[in-house]
Amino acid sequence: WDGTGLGTDGHIWGAELLWLPDDDRFERLATFAPVPLPGGDVAVLDPRRQIVARWAALGLRPNAAWRRALALSEIEAEIWSRTSTAGVAAPQTHAAGRLFDSVAAALGVAPARVTYEGQSAIRLEGVAARAHRPAPRFGDWWRATEQEGRLVLDWSPLFAHLFERGPPEEDPAPIARALHSALAEAALVMARYGRDRTGCAVVGLTGGVFMNRILHDETTRRLEADGFTVLAHQSVPPNDGGIAVGQAWVAGRRKDI
Secondary structure (H helix, E strand, C coil): CCCCEEEECEECCCCCEEEEEEECCCEEEEECCCCEECCCCCCHHHHHHHHHHHHCCCCCCCHCCCCHHHCCHHHHHHHHHHHHHHHCCCCEEHHHHHHHHHHHHHHCCCCCCCCCCCCHHHHHHHHCCCCCCCCCCCCCCCEEEEECCEEEECCHHHHHHHHHCCCCCCHHHHHHHHHHHHHHHHHHHHHHHHHHHHHCCCCCCCCHHHCCCHHHHHHHHHHHHHHCCCCCCCCCCHHHHHHHHHHHHHHHHCCCC
């Protein structure tokens, strides 16, 4: 799970269950449903665009209360909503990192302008760490469907719930913590799907999102309790610092280089 990864289909990946049956190939078994990213990389620097796009996909427009909370003009909200629904300068992304960005914006945790990689997610993790316990789940936060032989998790219900609740008036820590639990549960559902399809019960947790200690630890606990063997990074970091190592390993296994 990460923030941006170019998939083999030319789209932005980043919430993937990949099966590696041998050294030369992989199969994509599960992912998150794609959502628009208005402005592309600009939306990573301004997570408000992402939450507006999530709501636009549901046919929702930020009301006056939400615009005040997000410091958002009516014109900005309308433009970002329209470009998202029209697919104009709004590439689709599957990334788990963008889910963190969107929730951070809705909870008032994201910075007005992101200045370093993963800032919104890091802030959300810090807020979640303050919670004594997760907030009670207000309904389902995601739904899973099988599409073309692949499990797809759609987080639209979460963003519908957040919109209906309105701007947070209380400490966002319990909801932030609950998001981490929901993501760990989603990872378990994806892994179970993969095990049912392949018989493989060994799972490696990698990608920049798993720098998040709360998510990493809870996901590991859930997987191990369900009988999985979990592989975690030791010498090589799970984020971009490990990419070159992976590239070198793959290149070393290929016979056409």
